[in-house]
Amino acid sequence: MSITNLIPWKREKKVPVQRENAQPIDVFQHDMNRLFDEFFGRSFWPAPFEGFGESAGSFTPSVDIVETDKDIQVSAELPGMTEKDIEVSLSGDLLIISGEKKEEREEKDKNYHRIERSYGSFRRSVTLPAEVNGDKVTAGFKEGVLTIALPKVETGKTAKKITIKAQ
Numbered sequence: 001m002s003i004t005n006l007i008p009w010k011r012e013k014k015v016p017v018q019r020e021n022a023q024p025i026d027v028f029q030h031d032m033n034r035l036f037d038e039f040f041g042r043s044f045w046p047a048p049f050e051g052f053g054e055s056a057g058s059f060t061p062s063v064d065i066v067e068t069d070k071d072i073q074v075s076a077e078l079p080g081m082t083e084k085d086i087e088v089s090l091s092g093d094l095l096i097i098s099g100e101k102k103e104e105r106e107e108k109d110k111n112y113h114r115i116e117r118s119y120g121s122f123r124r125s126v127t128l129p130a131e132v133n134g135d136k137v138t139a140g141f142k143e144g145v146l147t148i149a150l151p152k153v154e155t156g157k158t159a160k161k162i163t164i165k166a167q
Contacts, residue, residue: 074148083141098123
């Protein structure tokens, strides 16, 4: 065994690990998971086109959701974009963040002039864990981070005593 086999990303072949007391169904599930990981984990493009899918328009921003007693706060990382490129909408309990990212780079030198353009659109849908007041939703955009505050609907906050009548 060479030293490169000890580094996971340099291994030539993965070594299957089996436990002595493994149940047959567990071994089967592990094999099926490995099969799907190997099939869907590899690129569908031939080697010369590796990474082509990203430049062709697949951009998925990171989204964080925090729920407090009073509201739901959503933040999305959208580097290189402006607030004009982003659209936020609320439909029932579904928050939709969509937009288009455009980038252009130009390099000039004595022997060459290169212009690269890339475009990518995205759409993220988030199912909200609680009912929100759509009229009081606010959104802000600063330094590539979109922040949305969704105040919850106040239900059951005031207790009301109900009198019982004899019949």
